[in-house]
Amino acid sequence: MSGGYILVVDDEPAICDMIQTCLEMAGFRVRLAANGSLAHQMIINERPDLVLLDWMMPMLSGIELTRRLKRDELTADLPVIMLTARTDEDDRINGLDAGADDYVVKPFSPRELVARVKAVLRRSTTAMSDAPLAAGKIALNREAQTATLNGEALPLGPLEYRLLEFLMLHPNRVFSRSQLLDRVWGGNVYIDERTVDVHIRRLRKNLSPEQQDKMIQTVRGAGYRFSPPEGAEE
Amino acid sequence: MSGGYILVVDDEPAICDMIQTCLEMAGFRVRLAANGSLAHQMIINERPDLVLLDWMMPMLSGIELTRRLKRDELTADLPVIMLTARTDEDDRINGLDAGADDYVVKPFSPRELVARVKAVLRRSTTAMSDAPLAAGKIALNREAQTATLNGEALPLGPLEYRLLEFLMLHPNRVFSRSQLLDRVWGGNVYIDERTVDVHIRRLRKNLSPEQQDKMIQTVRGAGYRFSPPEGAEE
DNA sequence: CATCCTTTTCACAAAAATGTCACAATTAGA
DNA sequence: TCTAATTGTGACATTTTTGTGAAAAGGATG
Numbered sequence: 231m232s233g234g235y236i237l238v239v240d241d242e243p244a245i246c247d248m249i250q251t252c253l254e255m256a257g258f259r260v261r262l263a264a265n266g267s268l269a270h271q272m273i274i275n276e277r278p279d280l281v282l283l284d285w286m287m288p289m290l291s292g293i294e295l296t297r298r299l300k301r302d303e304l305t306a307d308l309p310v311i312m313l314t315a316r317t318d319e320d321d322r323i324n325g326l327d328a329g330a331d332d333y334v335v336k337p338f339s340p341r342e343l344v345a346r347v348k349a350v351l352r353r354s355t356t357a358m359s360d361a362p363l364a365a366g367k368i369a370l371n372r373e374a375q376t377a378t379l380n381g382e383a384l385p386l387g388p389l390e391y392r393l394l395e396f397l398m399l400h401p402n403r404v405f406s407r408s409q410l411l412d413r414v415w416g417g418n419v420y421i422d423e424r425t426v427d428v429h430i431r432r433l434r435k436n437l438s439p440e441q442q443d444k445m446i447q448t449v450r451g452a453g454y455r456f457s458p459p460e461g462a463e464e
Numbered sequence: 465m466s467g468g469y470i471l472v473v474d475d476e477p478a479i480c481d482m483i484q485t486c487l488e489m490a491g492f493r494v495r496l497a498a499n500g501s502l503a504h505q506m507i508i509n510e511r512p513d514l515v516l517l518d519w520m521m522p523m524l525s526g527i528e529l530t531r532r533l534k535r536d537e538l539t540a541d542l543p544v545i546m547l548t549a550r551t552d553e554d555d556r557i558n559g560l561d562a563g564a565d566d567y568v569v570k571p572f573s574p575r576e577l578v579a580r581v582k583a584v585l586r587r588s589t590t591a592m593s594d595a596p597l598a599a600g601k602i603a604l605n606r607e608a609q610t611a612t613l614n615g616e617a618l619p620l621g622p623l624e625y626r627l628l629e630f631l632m633l634h635p636n637r638v639f640s641r642s643q644l645l646d647r648v649w650g651g652n653v654y655i656d657e658r659t660v661d662v663h664i665r666r667l668r669k670n671l672s673p674e675q676q677d678k679m680i681q682t683v684r685g686a687g688y689r690f691s692p693p694e695g696a697e698e
Numbered sequence: 699c700a701t702c703c704t705t706t707t708c709a710c711a712a713a714a715a716t717g718t719c720a721c722a723a724t725t726a727g728a
Numbered sequence: 729t730c731t732a733a734t735t736g737t738g739a740c741a742t743t744t745t746t747g748t749g750a751a752a753a754g755g756a757t758g
Binding site: 342352404450457 | 609
């Protein structure tokens with residue numbers, strides 16, 4: 231934990247304070263931002279190691295800021311943890327397909343917060359940092375919401391695209407069907423989990439009409455995972 | 465909701481009943497315990513997926529039971545949701561401090577209860593499984609749910625993987641077959657204990673097709689144990 | 699309202715994982 | 729050494745999970 235710092239973005243001073251204390255006791259350096267725009271400035275000015283972001287904020291909301299960060303190449307790989315209030319439970323997860331790496335539900339125990347921060351940091355430093363989202367021959371154009379294979383546009387439906395994008399944002403990580411429903415579908419509980427299978431299938435088919443690349447792998451009993459073919463990065 | 469069940473601990477039968485109904489309608493299996501000591505017994509006997517715990521109880525209080533659970537390695541990661549009657553801030557803090565994962569304030573709506581249970585279950589299954597785990601030449605990638613030997617992925621079935629993960633999580637400790645059935649199989653009582661043998665065998669075979677490393681040792685009359693080869697640990 | 703596109707559900711096929719069994723091998727103790 | 733208990737082993741049947749195609753259900757657009 232040498233160079234960087236953790237940026238905490240929340241409009242409630244009490245929460246900020248509490249979080250700051252927790253993290254500093256765990257040995258992190260912390261800076262605070264009271265709103266999204268300010269945070270955005272700070273991030274551009276001096277890139278933090280991680281952003282802890284309240285979802286509900288006046289002005290530039292957490293979800294919006296996340297979207298913005300993830301769209302910019304320079305900040306796309308910046309780890310983001312979202313803080314969601316317990317009353318937001320029903321529509322809580324919507325922010326996650328914006329690209330957040332994890333979320334913590336308030337109220338949270340200090341232990342949990344720190345554990346999550348460490349986990350996300352570990353993940354992001356060791357594993358991946360792929361700002362322009364690409365793997366193998368497949369590249370995503372996040373502005374246009376399209377995917378290209380060797381330059382050729384792939385015929386993906388909206389859901390297929392979101393699914394692919396989400397999986398590519400978290401390579402090599404297994405997601406259960408219910409997690410995918412949460413994060414790609416937006417937390418609609420009333421959808422049959424098997425629906426995920428069907429879309430995975432379509433996605434696979436559209437990704438490689440002829441050859442079955444095994445970029446999207448099935449993990450029996452667990453869910454699905456995206457693994458970039460070989461060398462792939464940046 | 466496959467193997468496990470949710471343990472509801474409350475001394476008021478009416479509350480118990482109400483909770484049980486809610487959860488069962490949501491598809492969970494439920495068992496009841498009228499007091500803390502009884503609950504403790506049940507937990508040790510057959511591990512639940514989650515414990516719903518009344519804060520105020522005669523004898524072994526909720527907070528005390530939580531502390532006790534969190535102290536034992538085997539039950540430390542058991543998710544606990546506390547039911548608290550007051551809206552007192554102190555209570556919540558204490559509860560979270562003791563290691564509870566969340567709390568619900570009475571009176572609560574059935575929907576909230578179920579939502580909270582689901583949320584905690586989801587969290588507990590995904591979030592905490594992140595520490596890198598390695599011993600000898602074998603390393604687990606817990607996000608990807610894979611085991612690698614010298615970098616090569618090992619062909620483990622889901623159960624084999626879980627078994628290995630569990631054993632590696634508690635190195636050098638002997639587990640009886642019934643303990644393993646509890647922890648790895650999810651407490652399904654109707655399985656022949658010998659089944660464990662078979663899976664241990666498969667795991668061993670897949671771990672080292674040629675040479676029998678003796679990482680997984682048999683302790684006659686007692687069970688099995690995982691011992692890391694030599695120096696190894698993270 | 700008709701039509702097109704997307705998404706969900708359903709039924710069945712295919713594949714893989716799991717539990718059980720019979721029997722072989724090993725161990726411990728008399 | 730012999731015997732009984734315990735564990736290893738391979739095969740097999742069953743159950744569970746996933747793949748697949750097509751039809752139904754929504755939803756937007758004109």
